[in-house]
Amino acid sequence: MLKLSRLTDYAAVVMAQIARHPQASHAAADLAEAVQLPHPTVSKTLKMLVRAGLLASQRGAQGGYRLARPASQITAADIISAIEGPVAMTECSQAQGECELAATCGVADNWQRVSLAIRTLLESVTLAHLAASTPLKLPVQLPIQSISLSAVSA
Amino acid sequence: MLKLSRLTDYAAVVMAQIARHPQASHAAADLAEAVQLPHPTVSKTLKMLVRAGLLASQRGAQGGYRLARPASQITAADIISAIEGPVAMTECSQAQGECELAATCGVADNWQRVSLAIRTLLESVTLAHLAASTPLKLPVQLPIQSISLSAVSA
DNA sequence: TAATTGGGTACCATTTTAGTCCTGTATAAA
DNA sequence: TTTATACAGGACTAAAATGGTACCCAATTA
Secondary structure, three states, rough: OOOOOOHHHHHHHHHHHHOOOOOOOHHHHHHHHHHHOOOHHHHHHHHHHHHOOOOOEOOOOEEEEEOOOOOOHHEHHHHHHHOOOOOOOHHHHHHHOOOOOOHOOHHHHHHHHHHHHHHHHHHHEEEHHHHHHOOOOOOHHHHHHHHHHHHHHO | OOOOOHHHHHHHHHHHHHHOOOOOOOOEEEEEEHHHHOOOOOOHHHHHHOOOOEEEOOOOOOEEEEEEEOOOEEHEEEEEHHHHHOOOOOOOOOOOOOOOHHHHHOOHHHHHHHHHHHHHHHHHEHHHHOOOOOOOOOOOOHHHHHHHHHHHHH
């Protein structure tokens, strides 16, 4: 299904929740309550987001989490790779020259290009977009079609 | 990692192999040999591709597999969904109204839009592109950026 | 009718994922 | 300085998905 893991899904929801109140410091327990998810799981997710540099944490009373930078400077790709590691469709999309089947494969190059296109797309969607109540209007139908078609002839 | 499953990867490689010799009928054993993968696994993959209508099979001596339609009419999205099911980034990208967290989620709509954009991208890449030895040149950097930027203002 | 080749199913091993818990450490307020 | 708050890190377990294998059946052709 090319699906995000559930934790990544949680991460996006939690990040969006924080992004809607950027000034406040958010305790893990409050966030868990707000998004209706088990506290330990949310906590785990938050730690991963801190380690990836997307959130800043403050210990002690009145502590909590806040965005490490403005929501407009945090991308969907950032959130995904914070939880799942780098966005890559295949093994060989990440590290070059480690697949022993490369000789018989014959699709590696093009998969990597598709993978790159998806990564770029995900980098163009920011947390500010995701958190906005106004739906992000991606005019997917025509423009992306035209991109790949022109790409073929190029 | 937003990664394809290994079987999906195999499927793409096998499909590309068949696409390079569209007239011939390809026995599972021959394909397994050509792409250097275990026979039973390749066989399993082939069956899934048949069930999805991407390959046609012929039993008996001189039988084998061939493309059900031209390589230019088979998309990356077809291959992925043949193995993994519909392309969708989150649970709620597929079926509307089944997520009980929708009220507190707040990102569902926009995730669905991103998911749709990726699906459209994958539908624009055909097996003919993947199988081509000439790299598919997707000019990802500028055009896709401009799409999403214009999308925001739209 | 025998040889070839795909079809289907069931099964097992492994890995990944999700979720929980426990203990430690930093901070702030009383 | 004490105490309550809240994050940090890691270990552990349970469950699910994935990948791989084996076996037997069905169809086709020579």
